[in-house]
Amino acid sequence: MIKTFLMNLLLSFIWVALTGSMYYTNFLFGFMLGFAILWIMNRTDEDRRYFYKVPQIISLVFYFVYEMLRANIQVAYDVMTPKYFMRPGIVKYPMNAKTEMEINLLSTMISLTPGTLILDISEDRKTMYIHVMYLNDPEKFVRDTKKGLERRLLEALR
Structure with missing residues (x-):
């Protein structure tokens, strides 16, 4: 590859x-x-994996940029308006990421998105604790992150 x-x-x-x-x-x-x-x-099966990974990586990059822009607009709107819309909270996020690289990339991408911050990762490396500025529904946040960022990241890496 x-x-x-x-x-x-x-x-x-x-x-x-x-x-x-x-x-x-x-x-x-x-x-x-x-x-x-x-x-x-391409004539060998060995190199075919590359042709599936490149579109997945491009999809991950576009999704991450979209999420980052959306979060930036949300935070900027909240800063510029007189009323605060923040509902901060801490989410216990069960991860599907297993390796150190997967966990590191996932936590970095979550922390780079405005309004979220990684607080801690459990000793068994299965749970991540995330501080979220705009937390209306913790289950929805976990579901959206699992189906969005984490799924795309793991597809690109595995």
Whole structure:
């Protein structure tokens, strides 16, 4: 999988060198073009995993950016209006993430979203305690995080 990714990057740089245009949009187009070329030329089952992981990683990035923008707007609106809409609370979040990397990435992405902060992770690494600024329904928060961020993250990593 790493070999295919490096080949895709090499094809992207070759595309940028051939076109002579050093813009990120041109690099992204070269990356997509290289992805398509590698997908067409793929002959082994070993490298197919790469072609499933790249769209999952892109989906994770777009979902995270959307959630971060949504939370930023919510916090900015609350700061700019005279009335506070905060309902802070602490949620006990049971994790499906098992490895250190999965737990670390999940906790980092949750903490980077405005309005949430990781307080602690249990000793058995199965539960995360999260402080949430806008907690109307703890079960809904857990359900949305499990079906949204954690599911996408684990699909991209596993």
